[in-house]
């Protein structure tokens with residue numbers, strides 16, 4: 496572990512990683528990364544790397560754990576053994592059990608669980624690389640995985656920590672700030688600013704606490720924008736595929752119609768009294784009509800290809816059973 500830095504903020508107001516006090520670390524995310532999960536998200540935030548997977552809503556077994564009037568949310572936060580410099584002992588620890596519990600509670604007021612009585616919604620957050628702020632990173636990823644799974648929510652949950660170093664409040668602590676700072680206050684909130692998770696380690700005054708909440712709201716607003724943008728990108732892509740399918744459909748029906756029209760025109764323009772000529776024309780028409788039908792089939796095949804490639808099927812049979820209660 497590195498030593499405590501002499502100063503966390505320089506005279507220009509810049510932190511050790513070059514950020515200002517109200518800036519978050521660079522964040523990017525992608526949803527739908529796991530084909531067997533109902534919803535998933537991979538998130539990178541600074542040096543943190545987190546994968547979230549959501550399964551459900553599905554029937555909860557054993558049945559005695561079912562809630563009659565709502566779905567149960569289970570949340571498992573886990574740090575991979577290789578996620579930190581020194582290997583972490585695999586399996587649940589006091590820390591991961593606590594984080595799983597508070598993270599689950601961060602989603603309970605937001606997910607519309609009453610729509611799925613007797614069901615369970617499983618959320619798995621795997622930290623692949625840890626560099627301070629992993630619980631908030633996991634919540635941001637889990638929120639996106641829930642949205643990706645199409646689970647009805649009042650809104651997205653965004654999370655960020657505020658801390659205190661060199662007597663100043665700073666947004667989104669990096670590793671040295673987290674290790675050696677005077678305070679660490681992780682929070683999660685809805686898009687309306689309703690706080691669903693609040694923890695505090697260290698000391699701040701009442702006034703500083705109020706400022707910390709405001710600073711955190713600012714951070715969560717920035718994160719919400721990235722989350723919304725990620726969702727928009729995915730659904731715009733899906734819309735494009737659907738629209739192009741419709742266009743192709745119109746072409747197919749137009750093609751069929753024009754083929755039929757041309758066949759009718761050809762028939763009426765023929766001298767019906769000349770049977771031999773009529774026979775010849777019909778032979779020709781058969782060949783043309785066969786060609787057209789083939790081209791329609793070709794196009795329909797290509798739509799099938801697009802459907803198969805762009806919109807993978809959700810294979811519920813592959814979802815592993817996990818009856819372990821995590822929190």
Ligand code: ADP
Nearest residue numbers: 579580581583625626627628629630631673679
């Ligand atoms: P958070 O990751 O939410 O900030 P903590 O404040 O408990 O949670 O941890 C801060 C950082 O300390 C983690 O992000 C991780 O980099 C590191 N850390 C946490 N637990 C361990 C551990 N058991 N071994 C090594 N490093 C750890």
